[in-house]
Amino acid sequence: MGVYNRAPLEVERGQGVRLWSTDGTEYLDCVSGISTNALGHAHPRLVQAVKDQAEKLWHVSNIFRIPGQDALADDLCAKSFADVVFFTNSGTEAVECALKTARKFHVANGQPERIDIYGFDGSFHGRTYGAINAAANPSYTEGFGPKMEGFHQLKWGDKDALTAAFENPTTAAIILEPVQGEGGCRATPDADLRWMREMADKYGVLIIFDEVQCGMGRTGKLWAHEWAGMTPDIMAVAKALGGGFPIGACLATAEAAKGMTVGVHGSTFGGNPLAMAVGKAAFAEVSSDAILNNVNEVAGYLKQQLHGLQERFPDVIVEVRGKGLLLGVKLVPNNREFMGWARDEARLLVAGGGDNLVRILPPLNITLEEAREAVEKFEKACEFARAKVAG
16 A cells, blocks of 8 residues: 655665665664664574574464563563553554553443543554544544544643643543654653653543653663653553564553453464564663663764754754654754755665654664764765755
8 A cells, every 4th residue: 555655765684773775775774663673683682582483483372371471571560660561563552552451440440431541742652543543643533534532632731731631530541652753852841740640640540651662772761751750550662672573562550450351452463472582682682781871872972963063054953852862853954855865965864753853763772983973974964955955
């Protein structure tokens, strides 16, 4: 189906932070499968995990116990707020599980009328029907029939509207990305996240965090909400959890998940042995001190350099945003055109984003030397953009 606006680039192979097209051209990849290839391409530990497990067992069914699920769930719970995990194949499936978990929680509490779920403008939670309604952005919901009942969108940063949502007696949950990805790399202030936790506890509302893009070390801590010193009740993760292999997970406290009893949810492929083997290897790497320290070091360098480019190219760069290695650069020229110039003129791959920005999403193990190369290439793209804008 013609649903993708693809770049004119056919990729053949990758290694670390580099990609090669079918014609042999080399690119510096700061898209990382959209924040997914957290350890770069063809990481040896992940390659070996696939090989070892593929020779033993790929798939059975969740009617049997799968030891890899217990092992990875234990790892995730040990390094998070969660007590329980449901494994999925993607981030949007993890969001669907989170939404169902939130509503089932209130049913278990004898309050089935609490169905309302509030999201925010600029958010992105995936492409399934529940996920697009949770984000409620018109560009994703229009043309797919009536909106689902019980989903509402708030303006990001509107504290009065959010207060009213918490006070609404039929509110089930608030869903948000601590740092928005697609919506423009906007980070919710830490003080606001702590206030949300207080309000949620006061009014019996659940907090769902979508850390599919901003979690798993991307901001310099394992989970983006750790910067605020608070925790959600439910969290969706994916992308970096498999280092590029399809895997997602819905994490929750035992209390929040008390309505998720036998038979109310399931998945054919979710938590399959192959995904669990890769996920366990990827999570061990991404959650290591070495990776997290590297993210903070390289992110500090990149942000400093990008601010320097902003001063030199005010006719190209409006603002530098983001947290850790989820960086956004708001532009004067059209962001889609700039992506093409970076690709064709500088051999640098960057991702698009809302509010006319490009996202810089390198692997979490990118070196300082590779980061310097990325800055040089980005500068070259800015020089080309300046000439185009002037013309």
